[in-house]
Amino acid sequence: MARIKLPTVLRPHTEGSAVVEVDGRTVGEVFSALVERYPSLESQLRGDGGLAVFVNVFVDDEDIRYLDGLDTPVGDDSEITILPAVAGG
């Protein structure tokens, strides 16, 4: 199972858990399993047909934007890190 590391801002949606383990062969499948378990994460993770704008996702050490996005393969030992965009004016 892939390990998903969640930022503080998303932990209220996972009953406080900082790390969640779910099955999936791609990032998209992992997110589907995650949302099934924690439905309120849906709007936090997904935007129009893809990833939410203010979320960055890394599989192991790589930003999935530079891989295959939500189709990026995930192995049993993969660590998925979700980071909120840090932005302002």
Add this chain to the structure above:
Amino acid sequence: MTPSVTEPVDGGRRRWEQAVTDTIVVPDAIREAMVAHALACRPEEACGLLAADADGRVVFCYPTTNILRSRTNYTIDPTEHFRALRHAEARGWELAGAFHSHPHTEAFPSPTDVELAAEPDWLYVIVGLADPDDPRVRAFRIREGTVTEVAMRGG
């Protein structure tokens, strides 16, 4: 010294809590590093991340790239954010805040800062360069649209 306030987030699986105080230790060297980065990036906005130790003291500063290269907005380079997270976690720290500059205005959160502040427990430090010869550094927490200033103490 104001006593710390504990804000528990209760869950069936695991209890998670984080102490929040209204005075935070920010070593002078880190304050100076934030100002130096702000001056170097001027007239564009500078940005970066802050790590804190288990006691909540700010112990490290990560100047980062503003991928917007803008005078009025910033977004931290996500890869640099990730590397900073890895660096901090390897040392038993956690990312506890962000800093950015206002190259032409005061050190107070803009409406955009308030709107985009994602982490309720983070410290948001702003370097105001309205007078570049007299940089101002102030720290805030931004929670659900509410801005609260946090006193910084050197050390």
